[in-house]
Amino acid sequence: MTFRISQRGKEYLETAQTLLRTARTMTDSAIASQIKALADDYERRAEKASHADAAKAFARSAAS
Template sequence: MTFQQISQRASGYLKTAETLLRAAQTMSDRAIAGHLKAHADDYQRRAEKGPHVDAAKAFVRSAANAEGEWCT
């Protein structure tokens, strides 16, 4: 996964969080608004955490591939 793909994923999560927050602000039902805000918080966490996790996985795959090439 390239850095650009990782950035696009994080950007998508942030856009989704913003959309959920806007929808929550227009809700008259507090329970539904609370659920939307909770989902928005989850997407914000994913946006913050995602690039780090994806980069770590890519590094592990890269290291494993390099090790395999060294052993042959």
């Protein structure tokens, strides 16, 4: 199933990408790993937000 990413999801993905770029420049591998884990969390948030926003949009259209 494909879905469009919501604006909120795009913002989460942009944050995740920024965190990953930052992690790549880190010399401390422990901190880099924590930043990568945070980026993974933001990617999950992007997916959840997009699904939730799509469901809300569908509910609004169904109510009309």
